[in-house]
Amino acid sequence: MNKLTIQQIAALSSGATAWSTRSCPEIGISDLTMSDGPHGVRKTLDAANLDYSIPATAFPTTACLANSWDVELVEQVGAAIARECRELGVQILLGPGLNIKRSPLGGRNFEYYAEDPVVSGILAGAFIRGLQSNGVAATIKHFAANNAEYHRMTINAVVDERTLREIYLRGFEIAINTGKPWALMTAYNKLNGQYCSEHERLLTGILRQEWGYDGLIMSDWTAVDSRPAALVAGLDLEMPGPSPHNDQNTAEWLAETTETGARTTSEQHATRQQEIASDRKTASQQQTSLALQEHHPAVQRSIAALRKLGERVAPRTVSAAASLSMPTAAANHELAGTAAAAGIVLLKNHHRTLPLEPDTVARLAVIGRFAREPRFQGGGSSQMNPTSLQSTLAEAEQQYQAVQYAEGYSTDGTADRAQIDQAAHAAAAADAVLLLVGLPESCESEGFDRTSLALPAGQSELIAAVCAAQPRTVVAIVAGSPVATDWRDLPAGILYAGLAGQGSGRALLDVVTGRCNPRGRLTESFPERIEDTPCYLNFPGEHTEARYGEGVFVGYRYYETVGVKTAFPFGFGLSYTEFTYSDPSLTTVSAILPQDTTYRISVNITNTGDREGTEVVQLYVSPPATRIRRPVRELRGFCTARLEPGETRRVELTITARDLCYWDTRCGCFAADPGTYQLQFGRNAADIRHSYPLELPHRIGRAPVLDEWSSMGEWLQVEPAVRLLETVIPEEFLKRLQSGTRPTDQMFRNMPLKKMAQLFPERTTPQQLVKLARQVGSR
Known part of the structure; x- marks a missing residue:
């Protein structure tokens, strides 16, 4: 440190460019290159032009990939993205994102995993492990309570402590425990009155001290107002750079607090502006730098975090102008298609209309502009420049004998009478129809929230006309989050394709034709109406405040507890085969401390159909009735089981005593009350197949702190x-x-x-x- 001037030290806590950190060879800090993610490497060379990036594989969006519930697959995708990062000279990927989908209208829902923190945390942990196994740092974001785009840089998220701990922090905690990410990005918003990048309790108290996080904490782009306040709170790096004004303010702050031994008042700071701005002798600067070691643990921590991150990531071996090698691009394109198919969810299959096998369909009508011009990603900072792109129409023309195409709707997603009539005519002349509907990019992007669940004008009428002309119609929904499905009684089949990346065209046809048995399950409930959503009266907020009035009752926790019917519940998804559950059993592994007790619950899963298929086994915990209002059930574990026809496999899931707990505000800890808990195996949150009792004889967690005002x-x-x-x-x-x-x-x-x-x-x-x-x- 004595080799550096105070200005050099101040500058280290900000980026050198929009996409790199500063180097400081004197103390062993190298510059690091970063790129947007999380669905692929969006490496752009111009911070002001986000519309172009070096071609890279556009994997399925996080929301689509999450619908696979496949930990191993998510880890494989993370590893594949890391290999592309290495070839493109990127050492830090800005992802994954694991904010909770509080409302289906959230503008960036396609970038997040689920409405549930357990799914989010476990899958994010897998992605992190895959990425970092190849020497590329993952950056989990956006910490915390960043659940809407409305006034996202100034909004104050007002969240009670129990809700914060159980819902909005839990996924981050799981991801940090299971993935150990090397970097974390703070959110733009305020949390209970304090900006997240300057939130000492959040960054230091919870993240570092309670959870033991040892990685680098960076800001979202332009999210820092006062870097000195952010450094004291626990931030290590302000992005982007260069930031000369904040560098100067930080140097002034360092000089003031070094010489006085404490933070100065604003009046003292003002009187010293001219003196600090003047030239200093080198010896005096070095002497001041030496004093930082004693008086500035925040600066010491920031420099140590930068050094540690540099030691963890793999060194760059390519130039900034590098492009992907053909073998990597080809292999990852195949993986992107496999991942896309795994994330497609079968929502309806009346009379087993699907699959539409080419041998049984002489003439197929493919309707919808998205079939010819794929919508495969959301808008904003995660937008990719794909290495290849397959359209559904081109794939259909290769697999069916005769294919007729009708546009159906315009670029903006709206359908007029002429387009609807043309589509109905094509449907009537076909043996079956594949109709793609959904949201254009103008409806779904970073930077704004949706205002409605509705499809663009005319698309519901298009569905009705096509289904009337051809009963054997399958509708595929192309959107990053739920849409209104008040038309769902009309088609014979419905698929939720999501935003499935550059392999989406082939993936959709693989499912439609039966080459791939659909295995996806929803990680976000499809409500009947937006008015039914738990946060309807509080989303996205008013003026610059968002009150999380629904508390812990987010998504299915609300729908199942109060009995509100959804169009398609959390965890829902059909298959071309059938599965049964039988013979559950429970084994308790006691520990010295009750909170460390683990429970192993197993069940037989049988494929009773005539096709190979994959079941997503979901384990929920239902608490006993107490005075603490809790959701009727909460997901606590899951796994996937691939079974051949007639095959039975015993699957086992493990939970801990922590999974029985809620956050007890009286004692400031996770706690569980005595009673009989039900461990429930379900095909989704609304379809429980087996329930097994678990008796908890004693309270878990510290006793509540009582005083003279306790009842x-x-x-x-x-x-x-x-x-x-x-x-x-x-x-x-x-x-x-x-x-x-x-x-x-x-x-x-x-x-x-x-x-x-x-x-x-x-x-x-x-x-x-x-x-x-x-x-x-x-x-």
């Missing part, structure tokens, strides 16, 4: 407290409250302990009760 009901649950209460409150009164036999007992149980002094002034005083409360609390 008598809470005090009576603590056995040592009851014995002490008997010394100051009549024993018969306490027993009566414990039994609760009289109508007025509940009224007294709800009274604070301190108020007992007014009921029994001859027995105790407020001061005695305060002392007693402190005595119990100290135990």
Whole structure:
């Protein structure tokens, strides 16, 4: 450090360019190159022109890939992207994104995994492992509570502590534990009044101290207002660079706080502007730099994080102008198609209309502009320049004897009467129809949220006209998040294709023709109406504030708890075969600490159909009824099982005692109350096939912290407290409250302990009760 000037030290905490960090050979820090992700390497050479990037494989969007629920496949995709990063000279990929899909209208939902933190965290962890196994740093983002695009740089997300811990932080915690990412990106928004890049409790208290995260923390692009405040809070790197004004402000701050030994006031700072701006002698600068080691742990931490990241990533071996090798491009194109097929979800198959095998369909009508001009990705910073692109129409023409195409709708997704009539005419002349509908890029992109679930004008009428002309119609939905499906009774089959990357054309035809048995399951519920969504009255927010009033009841947690019917529930997906569940069993592996206990629950899965297929086995936990309002069930584990016709396999899932818990705000920890929990195997959140009881005899987690203002009901649950209460409150009164036999007992149980002094002034005083409360609390 004594080799550096204070200006050099200040500059290290910001990028050198829009896509690189600064180098400092004197202290072993090399410059690192980064690129947008997470669906592929979007390497652009011009920060002001985001429309062009070096060609790279456009893998399925995160939302589509997540519908596979396939941990191994997601890890393979991460490894493949890392190989492309290496060839293109990229050492840090800005992904994966694992914010929760709070509303189906979220503008970047296609970039995120799920409405559930367990699916998000486990799949993100797999992606991170694949990426980093090849020496490329993953950057999980956006930390935290970045769930809408509305005023995303200034919005204040108001989230209660329980909701934050159980929903919006849980996925990050799982991904960090299972993937150990080398970098993390903070969100633009405020969280409970504090910008995330300057949120000391979030970055230092929770992320580093509680979770033990040891990677680099960087900002989202232009998200830092005050770099000194961000450094103190726990940020390591402001992006993008160069940022000369913030460099200068940081140098001034460093000089002030070094010489005074503490942070200066704004008045002191103002009086020193001219002096700090003047030239300093080299010796004086070096002396000031030496003092940083004692007075600036934030700067020391930032430099150490940059050095560690540089040691972890693989060195660059290519020039900035490199392109992908043909073998890598070809292999990854195949993997992109395989991944796309795995993420396609079969939503309806009336009378087994699907698959449409070419031998049984002489004339196929392919309708919809997306069939000829694929929509394979969302808009914004994740937008790729693909190495290859297959259209559904071209693939159909190769596989069917006769194919007739009708446009169906215009570039903006809207359909007029002439287009609808032309499509209906083509449908009537065919033996079957494949109709692609969905959202154009103008409806779904980073930077704005959707305003409606509806398809573009005319598309619902197009579906009705085509289905009336040809009952054997299969509709494929091309969109990054749910759309309205009030037309779903009309077609014989429905597929949710998502935004499936550059191999989407072949993948869709592989599923339609039966070459691939659909295996996808929804990681986001399809609501009947937007008004049914739990955050409808609070999304995206008002002015610059978003209140998360639905609490922990996000997505299926709400729908299943209150009995709101969805069009297609979380975890839903059909197959060309059938599966049955049988013979569940439970094994408990006790530990010294109750919270470390693990539970292994297994079940037989049988493929009862005549085709090979993959089942997604989903394990939910249903808690006992208590005064704490909890979702009726929550996903806690899952796995995939590929089975041949007639094959039975026993699958086992492991959960821990933590998976029985909720965040108890009284003790500031995860806790579970005693009672009978149900471990439920389901095909989706609304279809439970087997339920197995698990008896929890004792509370997990610290006891609640009680004081004189805690209710008598809470005090009576603590056995040592009851014995002490008997010394100051009549024993018969306490027993009566414990039994609760009289109508007025509940009224007294709800009274604070301190108020007992007014009921029994001859027995105790407020001061005695305060002392007693402190005595119990100290135990």
